Amino acid sequence: MAKLLWDMWRQRMREKDPALTARTPPGQTLTEKWPVLTYGRTPRFDPKRWTFRCFGLVERETTWTWEEFQRLPRVTRQSDIHCVTRWSRLDNVWEGVPMQAVLDAVRPRPEARFVLQHADPDYTTNIALEDLARDDVLLALAWNGRPLEPDHGAPVRLVVPHLYFWKSAKWLRGLEFLEVNPPGFWEQNGYHMHGDPWTEERYSDQETRAMQQMRAEAARRLRERG
Numbered sequence: 009m010a011k012l013l014w015d016m017w018r019q020r021m022r023e024k025d026p027a028l029t030a031r032t033p034p035g036q037t038l039t040e041k042w043p044v045l046t047y048g049r050t051p052r053f054d055p056k057r058w059t060f061r062c063f064g065l066v067e068r069e070t071t072w073t074w075e076e077f078q079r080l081p082r083v084t085r086q087s088d089i090h091c092v093t094r095w096s097r098l099d100n101v102w103e104g105v106p107m108q109a110v111l112d113a114v115r116p117r118p119e120a121r122f123v124l125q126h127a128d129p130d131y132t133t134n135i136a137l138e139d140l141a142r143d144d145v146l147l148a149l150a151w152n153g154r155p156l157e158p159d160h161g162a163p164v165r166l167v168v169p170h171l172y173f174w175k176s177a178k179w180l181r182g183l184e185f186l187e188v189n190p191p192g193f194w195e196q197n198g199y200h201m202h203g204d205p206w207t208e209e210r211y212s213d214q215e216t217r218a219m220q221q222m223r224a225e226a227a228r229r230l231r232e233r234g
Contacts, residue, residue, distance in 0.1 A: 028098065031088055033205035036096040042151075043095060044159045047193075051128035051179050053163050060164065062110060064185035065120035070113055074163070080105045085144055087169035089176075090205040102167050103150040107140060110147070110183070120185040122226075124192065125166060128179040133192035134201065135168065135175055137185070144169050147180065172203040172210070188226035195223070 032038060055074040063069045072080070083106045090096045116137060123140050125133050139145075148167045149156055156162040161178030168176045174194050195201055200209040201219050208214075215223070 031098060032096050033090050033208070035208055036090055036094055036205065039095045039097055042097055042160065043091070043093075045091065045093060046159065046178070047131075048129060050158050053158065055163075058163065059181070061126075061182040062114040062185070063182065065117040065187060066185050067115035067117060068113065077105070077164070081109045082149075083146060085146055085167075087144055087167065089167075089169060089173050092172040092174055092199065092203070092205075092210050096205075101152050102146060102148045104146040104148040104164070104167070106143075107145040107147065107166075108143065111141060114185075116185050119187045122186045122189040124184040124186060124190060125177040125180060126182040126184060127177040128181055131177060131179070131193050133175055133177050134189055134195060135171070136189070136202070139168060139171060139175075140183075142168075142170065170204070172200075172205050174199065175203045186226075188229050189222055190226040190230050191223050 028038065058074045059071050060077050061069075061071040082103060084101065084103050086099060086101050088096060088098045089100055121137055123135050123137055125131075125135065127133075145166070145168050147164050148161070149164060151157075151160065156165065161180070164180050165178045166176045166180050189201065191201060195212070198212050200211055201215055201223055202209050212220070212223075
């Protein structure tokens, strides 16, 4: 009981700190834990069969094996994360491959404006290329000095700190570069196409009419493509 009361008091103090409040989007509550939220089972990692593929509207379609992927450049980044389920965790330290290194290797074509993330076991989420290309975005392999845990996306998860965390796919296996913006798994099930936590872009009924039309057109064109 004493520990519970202490944790509650500490949480209230953190929430009242103006510096921390300024880093916390509206509707969010700070936590020092990292909740595990997953739809379905955690996939099994087999380093001998694992690959990471970039394809679609790129100059150089590329597939890395696990051994090759580990030889890519590494960086360390610190960032806050914000889950659409209304928790935020500050000052996470990530180690991984900078997204810019991947983009430099595959060279997206001028008409590529969006990216569909493909992850195990059969998950997708969409993101604008301009959001993916920011300097703080990386493919994380470690968190707070330890290898990333399977339940949190090991061996590789995307980290896009400025969007809600469902846009940072766990168990990432590929990036498909597109001229259209198709909805992914959660976007097809009622979540927002963009996901900015600072404007609380949580659900599809908050989308502009133009965004809803773009969503429908992208889905239609991809169905026709086969």
